[in-house]
Amino acid sequence: MAKARVQYRCQECGYELAKWAGRCPSCQNWNSIVEEPVSVLQKKEQRSPSSARAVPITQVEREAFARYETGIGELDRVLGGGIVPASLILVGGDPGVGKSTLLMQAACQVSGKGKVLYVSGEESKEQLRLRAERLGTLSENLLVLAENELENIIAQIEEEPPLLVIMDSIQTIYSSQLSSAPGSVGQVRECTAQLLYLAKGRQLPIILVGHITKAGGLAGPKVLEHMVDAVLYFEGSMEESYRVLRAVKNRFGSTDEIGVFAMGTEGLSEVENPSEFFLAQRPKNAAGSVVVATMEGSRPLLVEVQALVGPTAFGGIPRRQASGLDHNRVSTILAVLERRVGLHIGAHDVYMNAVGGLRLGEPAVDLGIAVALASSFKNRPVSSGLIVIGEVGLTGEVRAVRDIERRVAEAARLGFGKCLLPHHNLRSLTKRNLEVELLPVKTAQEALALTVA
Ligand SMILES: Nc1ncnc2c1ncn2[C@@H]1O[C@H](COP(=O)(O)OP(=O)(O)O)[C@@H](O)[C@H]1O
Ligand SMILES: [Mg+2]
Numbered sequence: 023m024a025k026a027r028v029q030y031r032c033q034e035c036g037y038e039l040a041k042w043a044g045r046c047p048s049c050q051n052w053n054s055i056v057e058e059p060v061s062v063l064q065k066k067e068q069r070s071p072s073s074a075r076a077v078p079i080t081q082v083e084r085e086a087f088a089r090y091e092t093g094i095g096e097l098d099r100v101l102g103g104g105i106v107p108a109s110l111i112l113v114g115g116d117p118g119v120g121k122s123t124l125l126m127q128a129a130c131q132v133s134g135k136g137k138v139l140y141v142s143g144e145e146s147k148e149q150l151r152l153r154a155e156r157l158g159t160l161s162e163n164l165l166v167l168a169e170n171e172l173e174n175i176i177a178q179i180e181e182e183p184p185l186l187v188i189m190d191s192i193q194t195i196y197s198s199q200l201s202s203a204p205g206s207v208g209q210v211r212e213c214t215a216q217l218l219y220l221a222k223g224r225q226l227p228i229i230l231v232g233h234i235t236k237a238g239g240l241a242g243p244k245v246l247e248h249m250v251d252a253v254l255y256f257e258g259s260m261e262e263s264y265r266v267l268r269a270v271k272n273r274f275g276s277t278d279e280i281g282v283f284a285m286g287t288e289g290l291s292e293v294e295n296p297s298e299f300f301l302a303q304r305p306k307n308a309a310g311s312v313v314v315a316t317m318e319g320s321r322p323l324l325v326e327v328q329a330l331v332g333p334t335a336f337g338g339i340p341r342r343q344a345s346g347l348d349h350n351r352v353s354t355i356l357a358v359l360e361r362r363v364g365l366h367i368g369a370h371d372v373y374m375n376a377v378g379g380l381r382l383g384e385p386a387v388d389l390g391i392a393v394a395l396a397s398s399f400k401n402r403p404v405s406s407g408l409i410v411i412g413e414v415g416l417t418g419e420v421r422a423v424r425d426i427e428r429r430v431a432e433a434a435r436l437g438f439g440k441c442l443l444p445h446h447n448l449r450s451l452t453k454r455n456l457e458v459e460l461l462p463v464k465t466a467q468e469a470l471a472l473t474v475a
């Protein structure tokens with residue numbers, strides 16, 4: 023038998039070395055290199071399996087992934103229509119956001135179709151039962167296992183193969199083949215690799231819960247995100263009840279879709295009308311508040327954008343803060359307002375916010391940002407039945423946006439009477455029977471003249 027080989031790995035960045043070093047040559051961290059045995063699986067991976075033979079692409083059978091729905095519509099939407107067998111899915115989010123709640127609810131739904139194994143490395147079986155009772159999700163087909171050792175978990179899966187496995191969380195699982203602590207780069211990587219092997223080999227979908235670091239990334243090596251088929255983030259502020267699930271990677275679907283939930287004492291409920299939800303607390307006749315229409319995947323979403331503009335204290339540096347909006351876009355729009363529209367906003371503090379904790383990265387919200395800024399600056403509220411759509415260019419021109427019909431239709435559905443939109447979009451707007459008055463504009467200046475003059 024060969025001597026057990028060891029290698030060295032940086033616990034900060036995952037860099038591999040043949041020899042120990044005091045400082046990682048990759049990320050320059052000190053004392054981050056630790057010894058690790060080369061795992062059995064990695065050796066297995068290095069050998070090419072005998073079945074690996076190249077075939078003409080035309081002879082590859084068209085595999086209709088037999089997706090199955092979890093029964094939680096908003097989760098299925100983000101997954102691209104349900105769970106694909108053999109897929110490894112990572113769900114990340116801040117502590118307390120509701121990852122365990124969501125997955126317990128999903129586990130219960132799926133247990134209507136077959137056995138589901140919920141493995142928790144963080145909670146006891148009793149705690150899991152308490153949660154399931156509170157959520158009203160008790161089921162004979164929902165098996166729970168409070169375990170941290172990967173080998174025991176795999177043994178359980180092989181003994182009684184379920185339809186779905188949920189692993190809460192990957193940072194609390196360890197493989198006994200490694201001596202490093204659970205949550206270390208080596209452990210997370212090794213456990214994920216073994217689970218990937220299991221998922222692919224047994225056509226078994228596995229959902230992993232991942233912790234998030236203070237910086238907002240998934241804790242653990244970056245390779246984790248490369249290894250899995252889909253990465254979903256569960257987000258939301260703790261003060262409010264809504265939660266947004268979004269895909270940042272999905273090998274089996276688009277990454278544009280979001281799922282919206284509301285957290286209550288009985289768990290998460292799906293929000294089928296997110297526009298209504300996000301506009302529910304909108305103030306009436308408040309300067310600086312504007313409703314924009316953004317697209318989240320195939321779904322139009324109406325969201326309130328708020329601006330607060332006030333003179334900077336004498337001698338101070340103007341403050342610029344934007345939450346939920348792209349900082350660079352807000353700066354660009356401020357420059358356009360200053361230089362092209364003649365709004366002297368430069369010596370003012372500017373705070374901007376997309377209400378509801380959503381992140382609006384789309385250029386189609388530019389014009390809404392511009393109108394909100396001007397509205398606050400001039401202290402003139404815009405008409406409450408107005409919706410604003412359009413991208414703003416550097417010369418102050420208002421540019422056409424995609425999916426104009428869907429956006430306008432959503433505005434009509436929610437009873438908005440007026441829509442400020444790019445002139446260039448008029449032609450593509452064929453459904454003229456909408457009960458919305460269209461206000462086409464070519465420049466930001468025109469837009470401000472129509473709204474906050
Ligand atoms: N016993 C309870 N009663 C009511 N709400 C609870 C209870 N336990 C947890 N919650 C709510 O569920 C939220 C999410 O919990 P959890 O799903 O465990 O989050 P995560 O797994 O993301 O850390 C908590 O922040 C809290 O608002
Ligand atoms: Mg949890």
Ligand SMILES: [Zn+2]
Nearest residue numbers: 032035046049
């Ligand atoms: Zn490093």
